[in-house]
Amino acid sequence: MSAGDDGLDEIQAIFFEECAEGLAIAEEGLSAMANGDVSADVIAGVFRAVHSIKGGSGAFGHAALLAFSHRFENVLDEVRAGRIAPTPAVTKVMLGAFDILSDHVAAAQGNSDAPADEAMLEALDAILKGEGAAAEGGAADPAPAPAVEDSAPVAEADEFGFVPVAAGVEDFDPFGFEPVAIDLEDLSPAEQQPWTVRFGPSRAALANGSEPLFIVRELETMGGRIVAVDSSALPGLRDLDPEDSYLVWTIELPGTVDEQDIRECFDFVSPDSVIDIARAAAEVAEVAVEAAVADAPPSPAAPIAPAAVAAAPAATPAPRPAATGEARAAAEPASQTIRVDLSKLDQLLNLVGELVIHGSILSDRLSPADQERVELPELSRLTRQIQDNVMSLRAQPIRQAFSRVPRMLRDLMAETGKKVVLETSGETTEVDKGVLEKIGDPLTHMIRNAVDHGIESPEERIAAGKPAEGTIHLSAEQKGARIIVRVADDGRGINRERVRAKAVEKGIISADAQLSDEEIDSLICAPGFSTAETISNISGRGVGMDVVRSNVEALGGRVEIHSTPGEGTTFIMALPLTLAILDGMIVRLGQQRFVLPLTNVIETVQPEPGQVKPTSPNSEVIELRGSYLPVKRVGQIFGIGANDRRSPEESLVIIVESEAAGHVGLMVDTIENRREVVIKSLEDNLHPIRGLGGATILGDGTIGLILDIDALVASTNHQSKYAMKGMAA
Amino acid sequence: MSKLILTVDDSASMRMLLKTSLTAQGFRIEGANDGVHGLERMHEVKPDLLITDINMPKMDGFELIEAVRGVPEFRGTPILVLSTEFSDEKKARAREAGATGWITKPFDATKLGAAIRRVCP
Amino acid sequence: MSATDNSDERKIVTFTLGEQMFGIDMRALIEIREWEEPTPLPSVASYIKGVTNLRGSVVPVVGLAERLGWEPSRIHSRSCILVVSIGGRQAGFLVDEVADIVAINGGDIQPAPEVEMVEASMIAGLVKIERRAAEAEDAETMVLLLDLDALGLTRVGLDIAA
Secondary structure, eight states: OTTOHHHHHHHHHHHHHHHHHHHHHHHHHHHHHHTTOOOHHHHHHHHHHHHHHHHHHHHTTOHHHHHHHHHHHHHHHHHHTTSSOOOHHHHHHHHHHHHHHHHHHHHHTTSSOOOOOHHHHHHHHHIIIIIHHHHHHSSOOSOHHHHHHHHOOSSSOOTTOOSOOOOOGGGOOTTOOOOOSOOOTTOOOOTTOOEEEEEEOOHHHHHTTOOHHHHHHHHHHTTOEEEEEEOTTOOOGGGOOTTSOOOEEEEEEOTTSOHHHHHHHTTTSOTTSEEEEEETTOOHHHHHHHHHHHHTTTSOHHHHHHHHHHHSTTTSTTHHHHHHHHHHHHHTTSOOOOOOOHHHHHHHHHHHHHHHHHHHHHHHHSOHHHHHHTTHHHHHHHHHHHHHHHHHHHEEETHHHHTTHHHHHHHHHHHHOOOEEEEEEOTTOEEEHHHHHHHHHHHHHHHHHIIIIISOOHHHHHHTTSOSSEEEEEEEEEETTEEEEEEEEOSOOOOHHHHHHHHHHTTSSOTTOOOOHHHHHHGGGSTTOOOOSSOOSSSOSSOOHHHHHHHHHHTTOEEEEEEETTTEEEEEEEEESOSSEEEEEEEEETTEEEEEEGGGEEEEEOOOTTTEEEEETTEEEEEETTEEEEEEEHHHHHTOSTTOOOOGGGSEEEEEEETTTEEEEEEESEEEEEEEEEOBOSTTTSOOOTTEEEEEEOTTSOEEEEEOHHHHHHSOSOTTTTOBOSTTO | OOOEEEEEOSOHHHHHHHHHHHHTTTOEEEEESSHHHHHHHHHHHOOSEEEEOSSOSSSOHHHHHHHHHTSGGGTTSOEEEEESOOOHHHHHHHHHHTOSEEEESSOOHHHHHHHHHHHOO | OOTTOOTTEEEEEEEEETTEEEEEEGGGEEEEEEOOOOBOOBSSOTTEEEEEEETTEEEEEEEHHHHTTSOOOOOOTTOEEEEEEETTEEEEEEESEEEEEEEEEGGGOBOOOOOTTSOGGGEEEEEEEEOOGGGOSSSEEEEEEEOHHHHOHHHHHHHHHO
């Protein structure tokens, strides 16, 4: 291809994106089928997804993927046509075939070796044979005739001459023109005898946009010349239909011309046309063709319909344009889509962030009256709208993350022998692409954990009076600025005694610690904790719920666990809608401003004298409604304003919630305001800094550091640890 | 002026592949991602040739061809079907709908070019 | 100088740290800014002065003298920040004074000598340039060319974390 391989690589990359989308759609559909939804739409969706993968795989030369998707598609096609019933057994095989298909896609991308698919191909073939035979032999199926024809897609010449029949995919001729269907086998053409070609385009050939003249011209370029025009079919002028065709040309070509070349000229010509190609001596074939032509005029009522419309355009345009109008009306809501490189959206989001920042710079600098005069509020409103729109561009349904789960569950069931039914809801909840990319792993661990530790074996479940099949409900919903993802199982619940014992054993808690049920439950997210008594194949891989928690927290999210013994456990991930914008509280410490994520903030306290008490030279507590919470001086942690030891009464204490230390008070000089800030990563130009979640540019153009509350409160209060190294310190 | 071709396919990679290979052969290419969009684009760009996929969401290739043929202006526009399907049943349906020809995916760029020139020299 | 072969001609920005003149490849330079106090950061190497807002990007500001193991620069009216791009990442270097932009020939770069007080690994080589006539005492002066890749901050960051 002259386009160059670079271009092809790029297109191929898009193809693989489409594969991923197609796989997600197929899996969703197959799962729906497995759950009993075998509606035509669902099946058609799966078919189309696999079909598209097949189409592209051929174009990009992925032979193994092409071959497998073709065989898979054959089965889907039969199911779609109603010739094979989507029984649970059939659906199960197709789910297996889906897994192999995914592996084939991964292999085509070079991510893995091609999967062993022989067994699956046999299973698919068995469905085709077994079920197909059952349908034929069985019920009075209204579809038998086309079925027979369709099940033998290869071999026969296309009797329409309508263009190419590709043979089985395995030996796909990329442009497999099949010879026009004229029986010439019996003829023994004398070499070098000139060719005589008779060509009489049918009415349908004209109606479908063929131009006979082009074919005659093409034959002429091969050395052909028109020797006769048969106009005997021409009616009287009164009956002449300008849309119809009455002429038959006879063209002679040199005998040296390859027969195939001549036939190719007629590839697109309507099958009911007169097409007769023969060596000069052979007359036999003509008869057969003429016979076919004789049939042509009366019969093809249907194909002529469009031509009839145009023949009398004034009289009959109504029905067709109406149909067109309908189509156009349908087109209105059917929005067009374009593909945009994610980095461009990132860039756009950054620019909008700048716009927001500069908007706040303006409002900082202008008096309220001036703001009104220059219509700043209107500018702010528009900016906000642009921001919302850009955010929505990056929003993707969470379905993409959920779509990995069914296969994983199947694998887990096979490994553990447990039976689990997956229910999902809220798949259409939209979440920022950046968040979406990062919740896959935590989700995987939560599901593994639920199957491994939550759901009991079928025997155990039956003994407990539960159905043998466990249920995992996976759901997503948006709550304010958060996305809540839940993984709920109906298993045995958390064994708190064992968790507690384990935590004591591992030195995570002391033996006499008084813990609430919730606190015990949350221990399974403690670093290094694992309750599995034997390191199982699934969960005990050195990563556990502590990794889930730290990953989710790194996203600015939180993990909660609710468990009821004997009834089940629910893991809840609360995630930010976006990674790019944060609702923050701007606080001041000395000369510097910091941003506290508002999600961590519980309340703000203006301490009364004596409300903050030292408990040791390095630690303080605040008394709040009868209980004592540790207080940390942020300035001290960062080594800011160390000389200016304000009294607590001159400061503010912000009560924050942290995973590691529960509620903690952070002492700051003052609170400036609350606003959304655009998160700028420190990694972009530097490296991550513990205790900081990033930075932002404030309204006056200076930088505010975003605090990572959990990392801060988890630290001991040694000021050296986070001491500012800058010149201001 | 080189020939203008409208390609309708729900797969962006397939559209790009067509565009890349046919542009290299001197054709001008416009694209649409389903039948509904394809019909709109027909009216907008009035191509010399329509190449359409069959299996597409919203409006499939058959419906698109019928709709296009229903517009007097497009009655003479050649329409090629480019599909991975190759059953006679489907081809007959395409023909009935008004397709000019059928090409089975995957396609060879050179042969596709030749086929296009055959219906649209 | 050998103007005959200008195939390897390149431009460098020269600047001073104390008495020594340094140069960096002009292609790496994004802009020269006036000194402005950056926002200090916790838990970073002492030569990282903080971060500053460079057209919407959060860019670290490095005390180049300290980075090279010298006494910290004193801020004065000619103090500048050279904003450079190192492997796609941006950093600002605090220097005492920006001197000039001069063309040199790649062939004239000599390997870095054992220079005391400077971490040799950060010096890509040295080159002699002619002083501008007005200030000519010696005809030539020696410029130490910095190896920007060796000055990259991410690697440094990892070193610190380790």
